[in-house]
Amino acid sequence: MTSVIDAIRKDEATNNNLGYLDGLRGICCFLVVIEHCINFYKPDIRFTELEGFAGMIRRVVSLSPLNFIYSGDISVAIFFILSGFVLSLKFNKTKNYEYIVSGVVKRYPRIMFPVAASMLFMFFILLLSDKFIGHNFWSGAWDSFLFIFNQIMVEIPFTHNALTNYPLWTISYELFGSFLVFAILAIFGTSKYRIYFYLIVMAYFFASLENVYYTLFIFGVIICDLTKGGNFTISPGLRLILFVVGLFLATTPFPRDNVIPHGGFYIYLELFKAYNYVQVSRYLEIIGSMILFASLVGSTLSIKMLTTPLMRFLGKISFPLYLTHATIIYVISFVLKSKYGEVGFSMFLAASLLTVCISIPVAIFFERYIDMPSIKLSNKVGKLLCK
Numbered sequence: 193m194t195s196v197i198d199a200i201r202k203d204e205a206t207n208n209n210l211g212y213l214d215g216l217r218g219i220c221c222f223l224v225v226i227e228h229c230i231n232f233y234k235p236d237i238r239f240t241e242l243e244g245f246a247g248m249i250r251r252v253v254s255l256s257p258l259n260f261i262y263s264g265d266i267s268v269a270i271f272f273i274l275s276g277f278v279l280s281l282k283f284n285k286t287k288n289y290e291y292i293v294s295g296v297v298k299r300y301p302r303i304m305f306p307v308a309a310s311m312l313f314m315f316f317i318l319l320l321s322d323k324f325i326g327h328n329f330w331s332g333a334w335d336s337f338l339f340i341f342n343q344i345m346v347e348i349p350f351t352h353n354a355l356t357n358y359p360l361w362t363i364s365y366e367l368f369g370s371f372l373v374f375a376i377l378a379i380f381g382t383s384k385y386r387i388y389f390y391l392i393v394m395a396y397f398f399a400s401l402e403n404v405y406y407t408l409f410i411f412g413v414i415i416c417d418l419t420k421g422g423n424f425t426i427s428p429g430l431r432l433i434l435f436v437v438g439l440f441l442a443t444t445p446f447p448r449d450n451v452i453p454h455g456g457f458y459i460y461l462e463l464f465k466a467y468n469y470v471q472v473s474r475y476l477e478i479i480g481s482m483i484l485f486a487s488l489v490g491s492t493l494s495i496k497m498l499t500t501p502l503m504r505f506l507g508k509i510s511f512p513l514y515l516t517h518a519t520i521i522y523v524i525s526f527v528l529k530s531k532y533g534e535v536g537f538s539m540f541l542a543a544s545l546l547t548v549c550i551s552i553p554v555a556i557f558f559e560r561y562i563d564m565p566s567i568k569l570s571n572k573v574g575k576l577l578c579k
Contacts, residue, residue: 255456276412
């Protein structure tokens with residue numbers, strides 16, 4: 193995942209106020225932070241088999257579209273669609289291949305400079321926590337640094353492996369997906385049959401569970417092309433239907449321990465018992481996210497709600513927040529578990545609030561001194577190599 197704010201700002205005045213898409217990305221990033229707080233501080237918030245009132249509330253949320261409040265997978269899907277949409281925006285409007293060449297050249301440094309900085313931030317913060325609060329996260333400073341360096345240079349950009357900075361599993365998809373976008377634009381982008389070619393490529397990736405996320409990038413290209421950069425005018429009634437259907441499918445519960453696989457609003461999934469539930473839930477999530485995104489494109493209500501000062505602020509810091517919040521969660525989680533053992537709901541709320549209160553200033557710092565300079569640097573690299 194990478195920030196789209198630099199591309200969006202240039203088009204706000206002339207292209208239907210595309211700043212609302214950055215607001216969308218900001219709220220999605222915030223939901224990812226909430227999900228990770230639950231995963232580390234109190235995972236039983238999702239458990240559906242608990243007794244009593246607490247169990248009933250959990251089932252109401254988990255087995256209905258209300259679970260979007262802690263479903264980070266939807267946010268990741270939206271991130272990928274946004275990338276496809278924004279990366280193809282300039283070319284779709286101009287058909288100028290210079291935007292493709294420049295995009296290819298800039299993409300790696302644009303993403304990986306902030307990623308590398310976030311990994312070094314994690315290394316030093318956890319090294320300090322090892323020393324002062326007995327975290328014992330690293331086995332040794334030098335060996336751990338080499339471990340982090342390998343992740344920066346190899347594992348994060350080129351593999352889909354589990355990572356120390358766990359949200360960064362999306363970065364390899366982001367890089368490959370970005371280059372896929374540029375490739376299909378270069379090959380098919382000026383053809384009058386391009387949408388059909390895009391659909392064929394999209395169907396190819398959709399047929400593979402391992403590579404299904406690339407479907408989202410291509411969908412972003414298609415929706416950008418068909419709507420001429422976001423000018424999607426449909427009736428409010430149809431838009432509402434798309435939103436409800438998209439949210440319903442996108443919130444299909446992913447299989448987790450202590451969570452009922454079929455129930456509540458999703459009892460219909462009993463029909464697919466003969467199939468692999470992981471695959472069924474993932475495909476429904478992908479389809480739902482695409483429908484959900486389509487319902488928001490060009491929506492007057494979306495533009496109004498997602499361009500408030502708060503949404504713009506969240507959009508501005510979203511990429512740095514995504515990169516750095518895991519470090520904060522690691523430290524707070526260790527303190528909670530070592531000092532309090534079992535975490536109650538009030539303690540969970542306090543820890544989550546503390547996470548947000550620390551993560552946001554860190555993200556502001558990163559946005560100003562890491563993210564924005566990386567945008568400027570990647571732009572200079574693009575201009576230098578594309579002369």
